[in-house]
Amino acid sequence: MSESHVRVVRSIYEAFGRGDVPAVLGAFSPGIVWNEAENFRYADGNPYVGPEAVLHGVFARCAGEWDGFAVDVVEVLDAGDTVVALGRYKGTFRATGRPQHTQFAHVWRLENGKVSRFQQYADTLQVAKGCGTS
Numbered sequence: 109m110s111e112s113h114v115r116v117v118r119s120i121y122e123a124f125g126r127g128d129v130p131a132v133l134g135a136f137s138p139g140i141v142w143n144e145a146e147n148f149r150y151a152d153g154n155p156y157v158g159p160e161a162v163l164h165g166v167f168a169r170c171a172g173e174w175d176g177f178a179v180d181v182v183e184v185l186d187a188g189d190t191v192v193a194l195g196r197y198k199g200t201f202r203a204t205g206r207p208q209h210t211q212f213a214h215v216w217r218l219e220n221g222k223v224s225r226f227q228q229y230a231d232t233l234q235v236a237k238g239c240g241t242s
Contacts, residue, residue, distance in 0.1 A: 110187070110188045110189065113188075113189065113190075113218045114184055114191055116191075116221060116222075117193060117223075118181075119131070121179060121181050123135075125178070129163065129167060132167075133163060135222060135223055136222060137222040137224045138159070139158060139224070140156075140157070140222075140224060140225065141224070141226070142155060142156040142157075142162045142225075143156075143227050143228065144228050145228045145230045145232055146232075148230055148235065149236075149239060150165065150169055153165040162226075173201060173202055174202065175200045175201075175202055176198065176200055177197070178199060179197060179198075179212075180196045180197075180198060181193050181194070182194050182196070189218055191215075191216045191218065192214065192215055193214040194213050194214075195214075196210060196211055196212065197212055197230070198210075201238045201240070203239070204239060204240040206238040206239070208234055208237075208238035209234070211230065211231045212228060212230040212231070213230075214229075215227040
């Protein structure tokens with residue numbers, strides 16, 4: 109079962125990279141609980157519940173604020189019903205023109221082939237510096 113969970117998570121990153129947001133949201137369970145890292149720019153809505161909340165509270169804000177935003181996954185770890193992805197965010201904050209190269213860890217929990225929970229851990233200071241808030 110866990111190998112299929114890794115495929116689901118990898119497909120989410122691939123779809124995100126193509127800009128296929130409907131495919132990303134389609135991999136989420138209707139009641140997904142999504143949490144951004146504490147002190148992260150988009151943690152103000154934690155927890156985001158449901159795909160639409162994630163779309164508007166995280167994805168749309170990110171797309172509106174960053175040029176060239178990308179999620180570069182370096183490693184995916186299989187932990188059964190939990191999948192961990194390690195990597196870096198890239199992009200330039202529009203308001204400041206400052207780039208980011210932020211380290212992250214994503215913890216995905218899956219049930220019945222869909223993502224039921226997501227937890228982001230990230231270098232919030234790196235993002236704050238890029239946004240000009242530190």
